[in-house]
Amino acid sequence: MRTANLDGRLVILHDGGAIDVEEASDGAFSHDPQAVFEQWPQFRAWAAEAPAPGTPLTAFDESRLLAPVPRPRQVFAIGLNYRDHIAEAGLDVPSQPSVFTKYPTSLAGPLDEITLPSAYVDWEAELVVAIGTRAHHVSKEDAWQYVAGLTAGQDLSERRIQLQGPAPQFSLGKSFPGFSPIGPALVTPDEFADPDDLELGCSIDGEAVQRSRTSHMVFPIAEQIAWISSVCPLLPGDLIFTGTPAGIGGARNPRRFLSPGEELRSWVEGVGVLRNPLVAAPTHPVGP
Ligand code: ZN
Numbered sequence: 001m002r003t004a005n006l007d008g009r010l011v012i013l014h015d016g017g018a019i020d021v022e023e024a025s026d027g028a029f030s031h032d033p034q035a036v037f038e039q040w041p042q043f044r045a046w047a048a049e050a051p052a053p054g055t056p057l058t059a060f061d062e063s064r065l066l067a068p069v070p071r072p073r074q075v076f077a078i079g080l081n082y083r084d085h086i087a088e089a090g091l092d093v094p095s096q097p098s099v100f101t102k103y104p105t106s107l108a109g110p111l112d113e114i115t116l117p118s119a120y121v122d123w124e125a126e127l128v129v130a131i132g133t134r135a136h137h138v139s140k141e142d143a144w145q146y147v148a149g150l151t152a153g154q155d156l157s158e159r160r161i162q163l164q165g166p167a168p169q170f171s172l173g174k175s176f177p178g179f180s181p182i183g184p185a186l187v188t189p190d191e192f193a194d195p196d197d198l199e200l201g202c203s204i205d206g207e208a209v210q211r212s213r214t215s216h217m218v219f220p221i222a223e224q225i226a227w228i229s230s231v232c233p234l235l236p237g238d239l240i241f242t243g244t245p246a247g248i249g250g251a252r253n254p255r256r257f258l259s260p261g262e263e264l265r266s267w268v269e270g271v272g273v274l275r276n277p278l279v280a281a282p283t284h285p286v287g288p
Helices: 035-049 083-088 159-163 221-229
Strands: 002-006 009-014 017-020 075-079 098-101 114-116 125-131 147-154 180-187 199-204 207-213 239-241 263-268 272-280
Touching (some): 002 017, 009 035, 125 263
Antiparallel strands (some): 002 009, 125 239, 147 180
16 A cells, blocks of 8 residues: 655555545544554555545645655664665674664655755665554564555755764754655555565766665664664654665765755655755854
8 A cells, every 4th residue: 555645635545546535434534644653553454445446536746745754753763774885984884773863843745845054965865664553672573563664765964963073963963854855655565575675766866876775774674673662662653764875975085965956866666756856045054
């Protein structure tokens, strides 16, 4: 099943059209794309029978798609999770996942314009996991049962703020407004032949800058869920950004960052493509 956020309403994408969930379920499920995660198992059971024969499919304009998970309570992210990216960063492979947060105010839609707060904004194409049921102290063997679906995302990063010492500021440097676009759809794991082996990447104005497969993760999704849930309960509708492969701008020689006027395209196989135009900030808001 593919779900999406169409103008703030939860829809199921089917045969090129959209089914409004609140209407099709006679109000059993809210129009709010975030509220559905509180009833995810019931929603899956209902949707397995949907659409009922004769349910009207609404044609829709892609430009109306918003973040499929708009208001997660927690957004986790994993750093240093692909060996080629760890190598380009000049670091050692960690013995457990490196976890930080992207504050939820940084979320954006798959086609939203993103404001660049400085000349040091870098790209990180990532697979993003949405949690479907509360997960606390779960084993890696059971972890996939707690996943609602997968989507595509960008972990945009302002490298000066991120790397300012003495302790790096990952969470702040990766949380400017618009720095976490996700979408265009949320896809349930059963839609993939192997949800642990998906091609992903991104391009700038058509020039490919990242391309890899999620099977190259050091800590696969199940291990990330087991590790995070050994500390924090994962709540329905939470997100995990699962790390980025090699090809970021800050590791290039010379370094390269995003510029106003460019378009950043990011994609995950079987999920779809984000197309985010980049614009300049009217002022320079970094720091006091
Ligand atoms: Zn990242």
